[in-house]
Amino acid sequence: MVEQMRKMSVPIYIAAFVISVLIFAVGVYVGNTMDAVVKDSISSDLQSVYAKAQSSELLILLEDSPAFCPVYAEEAGRMDDETNGLGTRIAYAEDVRGISDPELKKQYFMLEAQAYLISKKVKEQCNDGSDLILYFYSNQNCASCAEQGHVLDTIRSSRNDTKVYSFDGDLGSSIVTALKNQYGVTSYPAIVVNGQVYNRFVNGEELAGILG
Structure with a gap:
């Protein structure tokens, strides 16, 4: 009787093991897919904000009249807000989700440097007190x-x-x-x-x- 129960238990253990492996594999796949979606979303937004930054810098270079200073200040503030928002998302992805992507951070640092240079130009050209x-x-x-x-x-x-x-x-x-x-x-x-x-x-x- 005991031997028969042991024989019946073996398939159950095997099935449980297979199910556990499948659940783990699905979890890894879903996690990797979600990580890829997060990185793609951040990268896309980085490119979008960077394009705006280039437009803002071009505007400042082409027209340095003090009359445009309120426009420049507004653009610099918008750039800083969007850049800080992306920085928060990248930090969350790293600290909470464990997503580390050096190339993505390099893109972010390029954007951050662009935001700094725009604010620096506004400070110099418009006597901004920041x-x-x-x-x-x-x-x-x-x-x-x-x-x-x-x-x-x-x-x-x-x-x-x-x-x-x-x-x-x-x-x-x-x-x-x-x-x-x-x-x-x-x-x-x-x-x-x-x-x-x-x-x-x-x-x-x-x-x-x-x-x-």
Whole structure:
């Protein structure tokens, strides 16, 4: 009787194993498909916003009359909002869904640099009072980068006239390398406040004093 029950149990165990494998395989497939959809959606939106950025920059280059400054400021604000929104989506994809795509981040950094350059032109041509901060960090060997990021998040949320643009210095992005070379970034964390570089951690109190 016991032997008969054992013989009956074997097919059940095999069936349960097969079902488990199938469920796992379907889960992996669905997960990968959803990840691909998320990346494609972000990439498509990146290209769309980047095209708008090029149009905005062309407008500023072609017409530098102060009469157009309200238009430029509006375009710069829109660019910053859309860029920040994409940055939030990429961070969520990485931190929550575990989606890591270096090429997608490089595209984002190109867009972020474009948004910074537009804001910089508006600041120079229209006497705009916004403070512009570039933040260079490393995810590999930087003990204080996370803390520097928190300081900048606090500053940005408490000051409406402060814009922060963050870049991973180890990703191998050509535009990030160009910005680092332009401002003399030599270590992480590093911040550039209105063109002045600080190759070290800057706490909240000191940064508030720098911004005035």
